[in-house]
Amino acid sequence: MTMRRIGIALALIVGALALTACAAGPNTASVAGPDAAGFWLGLWHGFISPVTFIVSLFKDGVGIYEVRNNGGWYDFGFMVGVSMIFGSSGRGGGAARRRRRADR
Template sequence: MALAVGVLLVLGACAATGNESAGTASGQPGFWLGLWHGAISPITFLVSLFRDDVGIYEVANSGGWYDFGFMFGVSIAFGSSARAGSGSARRRGRSR
């Protein structure tokens, strides 16, 4: 029973919530800043492990466009290394 409650608490903590301040200010980060934050997210993650004042994701953002840019930037940051590895595996397969 305790394990089930623990799993439910962990899953509940991961639930996405709405950004109540989205769209309330004109200077909030949008698509381009989301793209940048996503692209530098691996480096920002490492820095955030050692500093409390650094966050990976800008919580006070403009909403969907920031999210889209952030995810696109993350796919750029993590997708390029995956493609490089698959290309070298294909090249090794041809040389045999």
């Protein structure tokens, strides 16, 4: 029974370390000026993120996320842009399920 407890404890420790390794840190490159990327650039970067990701696999100078941004508004715009691309298919799947249920 003690080996099982040791295994569970090890699994919990490894899980906790894995979760803390993914924690976000502060953006030390952020700027608060006219050159910082704001909401509209965040929206655009989120919208083009699938294409940018593919390009970033082959070019080192291309990144998906603008590091020099103004903080929360850029993040909000980025998430809205990403959700416009990746979040739109869920509603269509629900409608198809409802149609199949109605046909039964």
